Amino acid sequence: MSGSEQPIAVGVDLGGSHVMAATVDAQGKIGSRHETDLVDHDPAKVVSALAGCVKLALADAKGRSVAGIGIGSPGRIDARSGIVRYSPNFEWHDVPLGALVATALGQRVHVINDARAATLGEYAFGAGRGTRDFLMLTLGTGIGGGIVMNGELLLGSGWTTGEVGHHQIRAHDGFVCACGKIGCFEAQASGTGLLRHVVALGPSFPRSKLTYKARKLGTKAIRKMAEEGDQHARTAWDRWIDDLALGIANLVTILNPERIALGGGVSGADAFMLDPLVPRVRALTTMADPNGFEIVTATLENDAGAIGAATYMLRQT
Numbered sequence: 001m002s003g004s005e006q007p008i009a010v011g012v013d014l015g016g017s018h019v020m021a022a023t024v025d026a027q028g029k030i031g032s033r034h035e036t037d038l039v040d041h042d043p044a045k046v047v048s049a050l051a052g053c054v055k056l057a058l059a060d061a062k063g064r065s066v067a068g069i070g071i072g073s074p075g076r077i078d079a080r081s082g083i084v085r086y087s088p089n090f091e092w093h094d095v096p097l098g099a100l101v102a103t104a105l106g107q108r109v110h111v112i113n114d115a116r117a118a119t120l121g122e123y124a125f126g127a128g129r130g131t132r133d134f135l136m137l138t139l140g141t142g143i144g145g146g147i148v149m150n151g152e153l154l155l156g157s158g159w160t161t162g163e164v165g166h167h168q169i170r171a172h173d174g175f176v177c178a179c180g181k182i183g184c185f186e187a188q189a190s191g192t193g194l195l196r197h198v199v200a201l202g203p204s205f206p207r208s209k210l211t212y213k214a215r216k217l218g219t220k221a222i223r224k225m226a227e228e229g230d231q232h233a234r235t236a237w238d239r240w241i242d243d244l245a246l247g248i249a250n251l252v253t254i255l256n257p258e259r260i261a262l263g264g265g266v267s268g269a270d271a272f273m274l275d276p277l278v279p280r281v282r283a284l285t286t287m288a289d290p291n292g293f294e295i296v297t298a299t300l301e302n303d304a305g306a307i308g309a310a311t312y313m314l315r316q317t
């Protein structure tokens with residue numbers, strides 16, 4: 001008899017090319033997971049692929065009480081209605097994702113932004129455990145973010161709280177951002193930003209092959225070359241850390257978090273990244289206590305989104 005058992009939820013991590021659904025319990029543990037590639041961004045096709053993964057996860061969970069489905073989706077998500085207001089990845093405007101999935105599966109559904117879901121996952125069960133005021137940054141193609149204050153995930157009046165990537169840090173001499181502004185935090189300090197620093201430094205390193213190979217090599221290879229002492233890679237890494245520190249210091253000044261977790265492919269946020277980063281952030285944090293926060297590596301990796309989405313669902317019941 002499972003009457004005293006806490007209900008589980010299915011957490012869905014919806015990406016531009018891939019969807020993963022997993023059963024997640026109230027302790028943030030993943031039971032079974034199912035995933036598939038997305039080949040078509042038509043809403044009906046995405047819902048069908050997503051529902052297929054959820055059904056397989058639910059079949060594995062038979063006998064357990066299921067509270068519903070939590071979905072982390074890219075874009076500006078109206079978390080009250082489950083409508084994807086705008087998603088550049090999918091080229092969607094006002095797609096009622098929550099209602100479509102609820103109809104397909106006969107389950108309660110909540111939808112939030114994917115970076116916000118990952119933040120909640122890390123806050124509840126990963127790098128944010130034990131804090132009340134927590135900030136998560138995912139450094140990838142862009143910079144995704146999320147903010148927890150006094151134990152609450154902030155969503156905002158128009159559902160964009162945590163879009164930290166588009167505050168400008170180099171408005172006069174920075175790179176052009178995908179959003180059209182100059183020197184946005186994500187244009188400078190995402191994984192893509194690191195590659196752009198490599199290219200921008202090309203004229204200073206005329207014999208370096210990196211200028212032409214940076215994008216093909218990717219951030220991990222650039223980082224490795226910086227660690228091995230390549231001057232071009234090392235200078236780019238240093239500028240990138242400067243920009244990352246500037247953006248994080250702004251966020252610390254405004255939000256006063258206890259802890260900031262860094263996730264995403266570029267980070268591998270260990271000593272090579274954190275040792276130069278942390279003192280630079282502290283030096284720029286003039287109003288907040290410079291020793292009143294810590295910067296750590298996110299711990300849930302690719303599971304943060306699904307765990308967070310399911311946790312969001314469980315917390316709505």
Ligand SMILES: [Zn+2]
Nearest residue numbers: 166177179184
């Ligand atoms: Zn921007």
